[in-house]
Amino acid sequence: MAEPALFTPLRLRGMTVRNRIVVSPMCQYRADEGRAGDWHVEHHARFALGGVGCAVLEATAVERDGRISEGCLGLWDDAQIDGIRRIVGVYRRQRAAVGIQLSHAGRKGSSASPWDGAGPLATVAPARAWPTVAPSALAHASGWPAPAELPVDAIGRIVASFAAAARRAVEAGVDFIEIHGAHGYLIHSFCSPLANQRTDVYGGSADNRMRFALDVAHAVRAAIPGDMALWYRASCVDEIDGGITLDDTVALARQLKTAGVDLIDCSAGGIQGPVARSARRETPGYQVPYAAQVRRGAGIATMAVGLITEPHHAQRIVADGDADLVALGRELLADPNFVYRAARELGLPEPHAVLPAPYAFFLARRNMHARDVGGKR
Ligand SMILES: Cc1cc2nc3c(=O)[nH]c(=O)nc-3n(C[C@H](O)[C@H](O)[C@H](O)COP(=O)(O)O)c2cc1C
Numbered sequence: 001m002a003e004p005a006l007f008t009p010l011r012l013r014g015m016t017v018r019n020r021i022v023v024s025p026m027c028q029y030r031a032d033e034g035r036a037g038d039w040h041v042e043h044h045a046r047f048a049l050g051g052v053g054c055a056v057l058e059a060t061a062v063e064r065d066g067r068i069s070e071g072c073l074g075l076w077d078d079a080q081i082d083g084i085r086r087i088v089g090v091y092r093r094q095r096a097a098v099g100i101q102l103s104h105a106g107r108k109g110s111s112a113s114p115w116d117g118a119g120p121l122a123t124v125a126p127a128r129a130w131p132t133v134a135p136s137a138l139a140h141a142s143g144w145p146a147p148a149e150l151p152v153d154a155i156g157r158i159v160a161s162f163a164a165a166a167r168r169a170v171e172a173g174v175d176f177i178e179i180h181g182a183h184g185y186l187i188h189s190f191c192s193p194l195a196n197q198r199t200d201v202y203g204g205s206a207d208n209r210m211r212f213a214l215d216v217a218h219a220v221r222a223a224i225p226g227d228m229a230l231w232y233r234a235s236c237v238d239e240i241d242g243g244i245t246l247d248d249t250v251a252l253a254r255q256l257k258t259a260g261v262d263l264i265d266c267s268a269g270g271i272q273g274p275v276a277r278s279a280r281r282e283t284p285g286y287q288v289p290y291a292a293q294v295r296r297g298a299g300i301a302t303m304a305v306g307l308i309t310e311p312h313h314a315q316r317i318v319a320d321g322d323a324d325l326v327a328l329g330r331e332l333l334a335d336p337n338f339v340y341r342a343a344r345e346l347g348l349p350e351p352h353a354v355l356p357a358p359y360a361f362f363l364a365r366r367n368m369h370a371r372d373v374g375g376k377r
Contacts, residue, residue: 004346005319006311006326007354010053012262012301014227015175017097017325019354020318021339023047023055024305024327025101025178025233027072029113034061034074036083041090047332048090051339051354054097056178056231056265056327057087059105059185062165063158065130066104066186069113070121075102075165075172084172092173094356099176099231100169102162102220106186107134107147107195108270120144134189135196135203135212141272155202158186159215163223176229179216179261183270187213188235191252192271194243210252214259221260231303232256233265236290243271246293253298263301265327266291282307285317292322303327311342 010017023044030039047055060073067074074080084100091098105111109132112124121129122145133154134147150158166177181187189195190212196203202211213232221230236249253264268287287306295302304323308314309331317323332338340363343351352363 004315004348006315006342006346007348010301010324012176012229014225015097015229017053018095019051019053019339020325021051021053021314021342022303022325022327023052023332024329025056025058025180026329026333027058027068029069029071031071031073031083034064034067034072034076034080036073036080036087040073040083041086044087044090046336048094048096049356049359050332050336051094051343051356052096052332053325053339054099054175055091057084057098057100057174059101059103059180060084060165060169062102062104062161065132066106066109066158066161068103068105068109068185069111070128071113072105075100075168076161078168081168081172084169084174088173097175099178099229100172100174101178101180101233102165102169103180104158104162104186105132106184106189107132107138107140107144108184110145134186135198138195138197140184149198152200152202155212155215159212159219162216163219166220166223170224170228176231176262177220177224178231178233178265179213179220180233181213181216182233182235182265182267184235184272185270187216188271191248192235192238192244194238194240194271206248206251210255213252214255217256217259217261229262230260231263231265232261233267234294235268235270236266236287236294237268238271239269240272246290249290250294250297253294253300257298257300261300263303263324264291264294264298265303265305266294266323267305284309285313288317288322291317292320295321295323301325305329311338311345314342315346 061067132147291302291304303325305327352360
């Protein structure tokens with residue numbers, strides 16, 4: 001029997017991912033001044049031991065004021081490299097690849113953690129709030145403070161911060177970098193006409209609006225080794241009239257490819273606050289069509305994400321050529337052994353082999369015994 005597509009390796013530049021199942025980036029709100037700690041190591045150990053092909057570490061701020069919340073990871077300082085290196089080691093020891101999502105929160109920064117309501121810190125804890133920046137001085141949602149419009153020289157400084165953070169990530173040992181261009185954060189807000197009303201070279205036409213994203217992609221590409229893969233998470237559509245359409249994203253993906261990006265991680269939404277979020281329909285695989293169309297339209301590898309919870313569904317997405325990788329977020333929180341479940345449900349001859357030896361050996365014996373007595377593997 002041919003190996004299920006979900007369990008075939010994928011090569012992207014110098015990196016080989018052993019299967020197509022990826023830990024989607026997930027903020028933990030547990031960093032201390034941007035530094036990763038024990039929680040991050042323990043959190044990632046669950047997935048690494050579960051046999052994932054690779055992981056994207058959560059949104060990691062390239063500048064202190066680019067954090068979403070006070071608990072976000074950061075790589076604006078060399079002192080933050082060691083914490084990331086510890087997480088990298090967790091995946092490295094299990095032969096999984098690991099990358100990091102570099103981010104600037106823009107006008108959605110300075111917010112409270114989800115369990116504190118995710119509102120603006122300026123309202124919840126004004127003394128701890130910081131001023132935010134954006135392409136235009138338009139608040140993210142009603143009740144949020146207006147950001148300052150970024151002058152062109154400050155745009156250049158943030159581009160340089162992305163490159164500097166990428167260099168620190170390389171020093172920490174990551175296999176790839178993902179640029180966070182989604183969910184209403186700074187890069188996405190430049191791309192979207194709903195947030196960008198500039199009249200200079202960074203606003204107006206579609207080409208001008210994607211300039212900042214491309215500047216960041218070029219700068220990060222130049223800062224990392226030539227054989228290191230570069231990914232980009234896009235909000236493929238804004239889901240709001242007048243916002244980004246899938247055609248815009250296919251055009252952006254083509255240009256990102258030329259800038260040296262190897263894979264588009266296809267998400268959506270986030271340009272406006274609670275209104276847009278609550279209007280959103282989350283059905284299984286709701287964003288897969290974006291990954292499929294970007295893949296075909298731009299001729300670039302893609303990753304699908306969004307309520308992918310069943311192994312046969314994940315397998316179909318890869319086998320049908322809708323995406324090269326599938327990212328799982330909440331399902332992996334619920335079941336860090338998803339890869340083992342998938343290996344059994346898809347009928348791998350030795351499903352236990354996806355797990356580390358101390359688990360695999362005993363599960364193989366248990367499975368054999370269960371088969372002998374007519375039970376399920
Ligand atoms: C706790 C949590 C934190 C998240 N943090 C990030 C993040 O740091 N960066 C990002 O691009 N998406 C983030 N997301 C979105 C996920 O990566 C993913 O796209 C989304 O949850 C949909 O996938 P799922 O249905 O498999 O969870 C987060 C989601 C959750 C649940």
